[in-house]
Amino acid sequence: MSSERQVNAFTVDVEDYFHVAALSSAISRDSWATREYRVEANTERLLALLAERGIHGTFFVLGWVAEKSPALVKRIAQGGHEIACHGFSHQLIYRQSPAEFREETTRAKAHLESILGQPVLGYRAASFSVTPKSLWALDVLIDLGFRYDSSIFPIRHDLYGLPGAKPEPNVLTAPSGRTLVEFPMSAARFFGVQVPVCGGGYFRILPYWLTRVGLRQINEQRGRPFSFYLHPWEVDPEQPRIRVGAFSRFRHYTNLGRTESRLRRVLSEFSFTSMRDVLRLRGLLSA
Numbered sequence: 001m002s003s004e005r006q007v008n009a010f011t012v013d014v015e016d017y018f019h020v021a022a023l024s025s026a027i028s029r030d031s032w033a034t035r036e037y038r039v040e041a042n043t044e045r046l047l048a049l050l051a052e053r054g055i056h057g058t059f060f061v062l063g064w065v066a067e068k069s070p071a072l073v074k075r076i077a078q079g080g081h082e083i084a085c086h087g088f089s090h091q092l093i094y095r096q097s098p099a100e101f102r103e104e105t106t107r108a109k110a111h112l113e114s115i116l117g118q119p120v121l122g123y124r125a126a127s128f129s130v131t132p133k134s135l136w137a138l139d140v141l142i143d144l145g146f147r148y149d150s151s152i153f154p155i156r157h158d159l160y161g162l163p164g165a166k167p168e169p170n171v172l173t174a175p176s177g178r179t180l181v182e183f184p185m186s187a188a189r190f191f192g193v194q195v196p197v198c199g200g201g202y203f204r205i206l207p208y209w210l211t212r213v214g215l216r217q218i219n220e221q222r223g224r225p226f227s228f229y230l231h232p233w234e235v236d237p238e239q240p241r242i243r244v245g246a247f248s249r250f251r252h253y254t255n256l257g258r259t260e261s262r263l264r265r266v267l268s269e270f271s272f273t274s275m276r277d278v279l280r281l282r283g284l285l286s287a
């Protein structure tokens with residue numbers, strides 16, 4: 001199947017630069033409310049880029065942002081995009097108790113639904129933190145009425161990853177035996193090594209040609225859709241610089257000035273729609 005025919009999920013995790021796990025050692029949660037707030041303007045830039053190409057995506061909105069910016073949530077939805085849930089506080093699930101996770105995810109979902117007047121189907125964890133240590137979270141998501149999850153990265157990584165997880169959209173069995181649709185994050189395979197090519201830091205740091213080869217491999221050789229993701233702060237080279245260690249600095253700040261032009265390329269070279277619609281096309285979600 002050609003990359004023209006394979007329709008992929010375009011997703012945005014709507015959070016600000018000060019919510020990011022790689023910078024959390026240098027930013028206390030108490031300081032969030034007084035930081036320069038840039039997520040509204042940066043999300044507008046992404047909305048404009050998508051509108052240029054008539055592409056609708058899925059925006060996983062952090063509850064903290066949704067409470068501060070309900071008008072932004074409405075603007076995204078009015079642009080024809082799907083609104084989904086990125087939790088509330090951006091804490092890693094495996095560092096939360098099940099009770100904490102349930103409480104704050106309930107709050108985030110209910111708030112989005114009160115803004116939209118309709119149910120929110122999809123969930124993505126902060127830093128893809130559904131791992132072998134936090135599979136219990138899938139049962140909480142089912143309890144709360146989510147229809148799909150997109151938090152599993154079938155790779156090894158220092159913060160996340162579920163090695164051996166299925167690489168394509170699938171029906172996942174939670175520890176209780178109940179099921180939930182999963183749209184995992186995508187990796188390509190080069191010389192036997194799994195390389196995440198589906199957005200975020202990898203998209204900024206790897207050369208664009210490698211991203212393109214990897215995404216084509218997923219679409220054409222493996223015949224499956226990928227899930228692409230980006231954050232509004234990744235198109236914002238002017239964001240305040242936070243003093244962190246060299247590795248976190250590399251991960252967060254590399255090539256911020258190039259993301260927007262690369263994004264235009266990826267949007268023109270592959271087909272995209274919302275995650276909900278890709279799952280519907282594949283018969284995994286009912287209309």
Ligand SMILES: [Zn+2]
Binds near residue numbers: 015086090125126
């Ligand atoms: Zn996030």
